[in-house]
Amino acid sequence: MSDPLRVSGSLRNRLALILIGGAAILALFLVLLVRSYAAQIAQQGQDQVLGASVTSILDTAIIQDGQVEVDFPYSALSMLSTPSDDRVFHAIYQDDTLLSGYASLTRDATRAPALPAYATAEIMGTAVRRASASRTLIGADQRTTITVIVAQTQDALSGTLNRISRTVAGFGIGFFLLATALALWASSSTIGQLQRLTQSVTKRGPQDLRPFDKPVPTEMVPLVSSLNTLMGRLDQSLNRSEDFIAEAAHRVRTPLATVRSHAEAMLQRVGREENRATVRSMMRAIDESSRAAGQLLDHAMITFRADHLERDTFDLVELVQDLVVRLTPVAELKDVTVRLDGPEPVVISGDAILVQNAVRNILDNALKYAPGDSLVLVRVTNTPTPQVVVVDEGQGFPHAQIDTLADRFTRGDNAAGTIGSGLGLTIAQDVAEAHGGILDLSNRPEGGACVTLSF
Numbered sequence: 152m153s154d155p156l157r158v159s160g161s162l163r164n165r166l167a168l169i170l171i172g173g174a175a176i177l178a179l180f181l182v183l184l185v186r187s188y189a190a191q192i193a194q195q196g197q198d199q200v201l202g203a204s205v206t207s208i209l210d211t212a213i214i215q216d217g218q219v220e221v222d223f224p225y226s227a228l229s230m231l232s233t234p235s236d237d238r239v240f241h242a243i244y245q246d247d248t249l250l251s252g253y254a255s256l257t258r259d260a261t262r263a264p265a266l267p268a269y270a271t272a273e274i275m276g277t278a279v280r281r282a283s284a285s286r287t288l289i290g291a292d293q294r295t296t297i298t299v300i301v302a303q304t305q306d307a308l309s310g311t312l313n314r315i316s317r318t319v320a321g322f323g324i325g326f327f328l329l330a331t332a333l334a335l336w337a338s339s340s341t342i343g344q345l346q347r348l349t350q351s352v353t354k355r356g357p358q359d360l361r362p363f364d365k366p367v368p369t370e371m372v373p374l375v376s377s378l379n380t381l382m383g384r385l386d387q388s389l390n391r392s393e394d395f396i397a398e399a400a401h402r403v404r405t406p407l408a409t410v411r412s413h414a415e416a417m418l419q420r421v422g423r424e425e426n427r428a429t430v431r432s433m434m435r436a437i438d439e440s441s442r443a444a445g446q447l448l449d450h451a452m453i454t455f456r457a458d459h460l461e462r463d464t465f466d467l468v469e470l471v472q473d474l475v476v477r478l479t480p481v482a483e484l485k486d487v488t489v490r491l492d493g494p495e496p497v498v499i500s501g502d503a504i505l506v507q508n509a510v511r512n513i514l515d516n517a518l519k520y521a522p523g524d525s526l527v528l529v530r531v532t533n534t535p536t537p538q539v540v541v542v543d544e545g546q547g548f549p550h551a552q553i554d555t556l557a558d559r560f561t562r563g564d565n566a567a568g569t570i571g572s573g574l575g576l577t578i579a580q581d582v583a584e585a586h587g588g589i590l591d592l593s594n595r596p597e598g599g600a601c602v603t604l605s606f
């Protein structure tokens with residue numbers, strides 16, 4: 152087993168987090184901006200009214216009979232009335248002398264602007280906005296400066312600002328929620344492309360090394376084309392090694408057959424018992440090698456055909472019947488009876504050559520490991536799934552090894568003395584898996600092996 156991949160966080164979460172974070176910062180920035188702009192506009196409105204009030208008071212200032220007279224017109228006060236009944240303070244100075252009003256509204260000594268100047272101040276612990284302006288009066292023999300200061304609390308203004316703030320905050324939250332929904336949608340749909348690719352990789356069988364031909368987003372093209380190149384190379388090298396094994400097995404088998412026929416001829420001629428034993432063990436080694444070469448060749452063929460499975464429909468009963476007939480001579484040599492139980496046709500879709508090979512190996516085992524003068528029963532049924540069950544009357548599979556006997560080149564302890572390469576059950580299992588089925592090995596309670604090949 153390969154080590155589990157180390158995970159470095161989720162792309163979707165990262166993307167969503169960045170987008171949502173960005174939206175939150177943007178929403179906050181917008182709320183602050185709109186709020187400060189609204190505050191500025193509201194302040195300007197109050198300033199204008201204060202300025203108008205100051206100017207209208209200043210306009211009434213005259214010098215009459217050497218006396219300065221300043222009126223506080225009703226309009227100057229009424230224009231300052233607000234829904235929150237903000238308090239209004241005023242102070243009128245002639246030069247540095249307070250003529251009327253609050254002394255705490257001090258005159259700015261350094262400046263006596265003609266146009267109203269505005270500032271924020273504090274009167275009796277309350278924040279006020281004040282406007283001040285001056286006017287120089289020129290009498291017959293005097294020149295004097297009248298300064299008018301009008302101040303107003305800011306309850307109405309802060310009420311308006313609070314209302315605006317609430318509305319803007321509502322908009323900000325709405326914008327944020329909308330942006331969050333969009334961010335989640337955007338990140339899901341972006342990652343969706345990756346998930347589709349992942350799904351199509353996962354759906355493939357382990358043998359499927361075809362390149363991807365579905366459209367992928369531009370950013371994923373380098374990844375997918377590297378993957379395709381890698382799979383192409385893997386496929387090529389797998390095919391090459393299977394070809395190599397098949398070729399090698401084929402080349403070995405032919406000369407082995409020649410050597411065996413020579414050895415057989417030699418056995419006829421040799422008289423001394425020890426020499427005959429040597430030749431017999433030579434022949435056995437040759438049989439082992441040629442069985443191994445044959446099984447390797449079959450295995451390579453199976454692997455190749457399983458990779459490019461071509462399905463046909465055929466009757467499993469007919470196929471097994473055919474095999475049983477062909478194996479009868481071998482069975483008769485051992486006095487073994489092979490009985491087929493397949494009352495009804497079992498039609499399946501698959502590669503008949505592969506299935507034939509698998510069943511042949513299972514039957515071959517039954518004949519090889521069962522004792523002489525026994526019965527091998529082959530049952531072909533369609534319930535619960537199409538399957539071939541082969542039971543014999545031998546010793547059965549060695550218990551401790553039953554789970555590993557289908558591994559490559561694995562032979563059981565009971566196989567000592569019989570010729571074999573440990574590939575028969577591997578072939579049967581590969582064929583079952585290529586058809587989406589399984590190979591099951593078990594021992595019958597009454598003794599004997601039971602092999603089930605189901606599709």
Ligand SMILES: Nc1ncnc2c1ncn2[C@@H]1O[C@H](COP(=O)(O)OP(=O)(O)OP(=O)(O)O)[C@@H](O)[C@H]1O
Nearest residue numbers: 516520547556562563566571572573574575576600
């Ligand atoms: N019917 C059976 N009864 C008892 N043991 C069996 C039976 N079939 C298989 N086995 C055990 O399973 C092992 C693996 O079987 P497999 O067919 O893969 O290899 P093999 O028969 O040894 O060699 P070959 O590749 O030539 O068939 C055998 O060596 C044997 O120990």
Ligand SMILES: [Mg+2]
Nearest residue numbers: 516571575576
């Ligand atoms: Mg075998």
